[in-house]
Amino acid sequence: xxxxxxxFKTFITRGNIVDMAVGVIVGGAFTGVVNGLSNxxxxxxINWILSLMLPGEGLAAALTFFPDCKVYKDVxxxxxxxxxxxxDLANSIYIDWGSFISAIINFILIALVLFMIVRxxxxxxxxxxxxxxxxxxxxxxxxxxxEMKAQGLNYRSTADVEVFxxxxxxxxxxxxxxxxxxxxxxxxxxxxxxxxxKKICTIxxxx
Numbered sequence: 001x002x003x004x005x006x007x008f009k010t011f012i013t014r015g016n017i018v019d020m021a022v023g024v025i026v027g028g029a030f031t032g033v034v035n036g037l038s039n040x041x042x043x044x045x046i047n048w049i050l051s052l053m054l055p056g057e058g059l060a061a062a063l064t065f066f067p068d069c070k071v072y073k074d075v076x077x078x079x080x081x082x083x084x085x086x087x088d089l090a091n092s093i094y095i096d097w098g099s100f101i102s103a104i105i106n107f108i109l110i111a112l113v114l115f116m117i118v119r120x121x122x123x124x125x126x127x128x129x130x131x132x133x134x135x136x137x138x139x140x141x142x143x144x145x146x147e148m149k150a151q152g153l154n155y156r157s158t159a160d161v162e163v164f165x166x167x168x169x170x171x172x173x174x175x176x177x178x179x180x181x182x183x184x185x186x187x188x189x190x191x192x193x194x195x196x197x198k199k200i201c202t203i204x205x206x207x
Contacts, residue, residue, distance in 0.1 A: 034109050042105055062097035069093035 050062075073088040144164070145155045153160040191199070 030110075030113070034106055034113070037109060038102060038105050042109075043102065046101075062101070063089075064095040064097065066093045066095075 069092055071088040071091040072085040073091075074082045075084045075086050077083050148155045148160065148164050151164065153164050155161060155164075
């Protein structure tokens with residue numbers, strides 16, 4: 001029994017289980033926010049626009065009834081007197097375009113918000129990984145501190161460290177390029193036996 005509860009404790013305290021629980025709770029609250037935004041802000045605006053363009057009740061009236069499938073029911077007042085008729089949606093067969101449009105609105109809102117959340121998380125994660133890499137693999141040495149001070153840069157500033165190292169890398173690349181060009185020029189002026197043989201072979205082939 002003790003082993004069973006120990007395994008259960010290990011299971012429920014695993015990171016993915018906790019993350020899943022937090023995701024379910026936040027997702028439930030987030031669904032309420034999205035539904036509120038859709039039902040209380042966007043739908044009234046759409047209904048108002050539709051009421052200006054077309055007579056009716058907006059999305060609630062966006063219905064397409066199948067032939068001979070529109071059923072009516074009597075409307076009675078408090079005294080039980082029939083005062084008219086209305087469509088009996090419970091017994092009619094129709095296409096509810098309003099609900100479909102509402103579902104699309106909810107989907108777009110959820111996708112947009114999730115995209116923004118993931119975008120922010122990815123940016124924060126990228127910055128965190130960049131800082132971690134700088135701390136672990138890019139500690140500023142004493143020599144670099146002296147050089148940065150001489151250039152008026154702050155070695156405690158990540159931006160200054162990046163600028164300094166970028167300049168240092170550019171200088172190293174330039175020096176390597178100049179060294180390669182000098183070596184190529186030196187070899188051109190002082191060809192080796194292999195170079196001379198290649199040159200002779202090229203001349204013979206052209207003939």
